[in-house]
Amino acid sequence: MxxxxxxxxxxxxxxxxxxxxxxxxxxxxxxxxxxxxxxxxxAIRPVSRMADGKPAHDEHLFIVTHQAFELWFAQMLHELDAVLADLDRDPVPDTAMGQVVHRLERMVVIVPTLLSQFTVLETMTPLDFLDFRDELVPASGFQSAQFRLLENRLGLTASKRLKIQGAVYTSRLDARDAATVSEAEEGRSLRAVVDDWLARTPFVRLDGFDLWAAYGDAVRTMLDRDRRLIASNPSVDEVVRDQQLASFEQTEAAFATLLDRDRWDDLRAQGKRAFSHEAIRAALLIQLYRDQPALHLPFRLLVALVDLDTGMTAFRQAHARMVRRAIGARVGTGGTSGHAYLEAATSKHTVFGDLADLATFHLPRRELPALPEHVRQEMGFRYDAGGGGVGGGGAGASTS
Structure with a gap:
């Protein structure tokens, strides 16, 4: 230092x-x-005044903690802007992929730091908060333009957002902040950029080998076996067996949707899926064959996206827990329903749920269709003794 x-x-x-x-x-x-x-x-400027004329003691902690949140949001936006600039290119340079993954993983690591700040803030008791809470109205963490900007740039759409007393979220922002976050809604989001990047994955279409036909055959073999196991299981009664079969039919329907572009597109049109059919199958390919050297970095990128989405959900959950602890069932200072609104947002305000759901479609390694040798070679690292360098697939080449 x-x-x-x-x-x-x-x-x-x-x-x-x-x-x-x-x-x-x-x-x-x-x-x-x-x-x-x-x-x-x-910038630490308390607004409260107690009977002795001094600010409420814990307002200092409240301000410092929220300022720290905003500084970390600024850092996450800084990383995200760089990721978007690199990934929103066609093709993405091979040399950029390492930085893209590194910066996404840094964002993931920042989230636990945000969560730890709630632990510090929760040392403030509800009575401590009441010493200055009324002075904050109508200011609220809901007015954090940086957090809304982060959500928008990640890919949270206006149609997925909860409304506040029937109004859109920008209604609680001033004119400058409302314009900033609204502009981000119109710009390229990380979800959209990743969708395009995945859709260009070359290994989805293999010369002389229909990977998805082979995958479909492997899926049907697995599902037939699983159905027989459920139907013949002597350790469950008829009621439980019917419940398991009903759940199994949902799994079958999910696989059928993955294998049928029209079904997937129907769900996407209904807002139940976000990624394109081409992109989601490419993401599945990367996950299933992640041991291939050319897919190492793409796999880490997908993991980072899911971890980041999970981290954002954990942040919202921690915020909801803190609010309930501080004010119970009261209305929030920003006019929302307080804890109830925040809790509802945790399950709805997600971006990369399609990627998280890909585990549904995994097969054991021993049941995966074997890749043709020439494809395996293209996905590998090959040392060229004459050129003195590494040739072959390369992490960036897999999706550029």
Missing amino acids: DDAAGTGASGPEPNGADTTSTRPEREATYYRDYLGLDEILG
Whole structure:
């Protein structure tokens, strides 16, 4: 950390040439100034006043915690903007894929830090909160434009959002913030960019080999076996067997939808699925054959997307829990139904549910259709002794 506060002086170059005179001088960087601590710490401005004229003690904690949330949201948006810039290219450069995955995984790691801040905030008791709560109305975390911007850029659509007393979510924002988040609704989201990227996966269409016909045959063999096991299980009674068969029929219907483009497109038109049929089958291919070297990075990307979506849900759940602990069943300061609204949003405000559901369509490795040798070679890493480098599939090539 001390190294960040350098003097800016230039010494001789390693080759002995002194370039001090040719480099522009700058003021020495000082820690407080570099971090803008005067502005940051000066932004802790309590609005409450107790009987003794002093602010409520825990309002300081409340402000600091929410400011920290906003700083981490800013970092997540910074990472997401870079991911979108790299992934929204056709083709995506091979050299960009590592950075895309790295930045998504960084966003995933940030989420536990956000959750830990709720733990600190929950040291404030409900009575402590009541000391200053009324002074906050109508301000609310619901007005966090950065969090709404993050949701929109990830791919949460307006049609999936819960309304507030019949009004759209932007109705609780001021004109500037409403314009910012509305503009993001019209822009390219991570979900849309990933959909296009997946749809270009070359290994979905294999020369001389119909992967999906072979996969369909393997699925039907598995389902026939599972149905027989349920029907002949001597350890369950007729009621339980009927329940298991009913559940099994839902699984069969899910597989049928995956294998039939028209059925999938119907669900997508109804808003029950988000990803295109081409993209979801490519994602499944990546998951099923993730041991192939060319699919390592694409698989990590898919895992990061699901983990990020799960983390956002965990954030909403933690927020709902904290609100219930602080105000019970009261109406939130922003006019929502408080805990009830936040709890409902946890299950509805998701983006990558289609990817999370792909586990439904997994088969044991021993039952997967074997890939043709030439495809396996294209997905592998091959050392070219003549060229002295690594050839073959390459992680970026798999979906560019």
